[in-house]
Amino acid sequence: SAVISQKPSRDICQRGTSLTIQCQVDSQVTMMFWYRQQPGQSLTLIATANQGSEATYESGFVIDKFPISRPNLTFSTLTVSNMSPEDSSIYLCSAEGQGETQYFGPGTRLLVL
């Protein structure tokens, strides 16, 4: 299984600012994904982080708001730009291991005031 870490684990931010979340995997993986989880809700896919090319975004999520980097096979970042209180959520990184199993990081808990 892949071990995934995220930084920061939580943050409180002012509206209008941006936060970059880092995701590190302990092994090389082809597929990495970013999800958002609103309080008490399920997980919603934001985008697929493609290594060497632009991320693929789901409907409702745009690159200007959630720019993603994937510089190599073990690391990705998600930036939440120009934040508003509606962006308060848990942001989760996942990576696909062997046999399509996806493993998740611990999440980044974001509160926007």
Added chain:
Amino acid sequence: GESVGLHLPTLSVQEGDNSIINCAYSNSASDYFIWYKQESGKGPQFIIDIRSNMDKRQGQRVTVLLNKTVKHLSLQIAATQPGDSAVYFCAENYQAGTALIFGKGTTLSVSS
């Protein structure tokens, strides 16, 4: 679009009982299914998975059943313990290399 749903948002059981958590999926093309456990303040943790060419798969105290005819997935937890209290999500995947589609989650509460 395709979605995965759960029948019950909450389930309360006594310690030592067996728990059954259900999930209905809508995409008949999905061929891989996973159950995750999410404890408060943590990310989803892999419990068990099953492929569409199987009907049943067992792990340690957990069993996943797949009924493709009615597109139903269930997670059975034997001898439920307080440490099993968490939110359980089913997820489906219809193609390798694509993201999972998650159900809404069932909160399992175990009282001792």
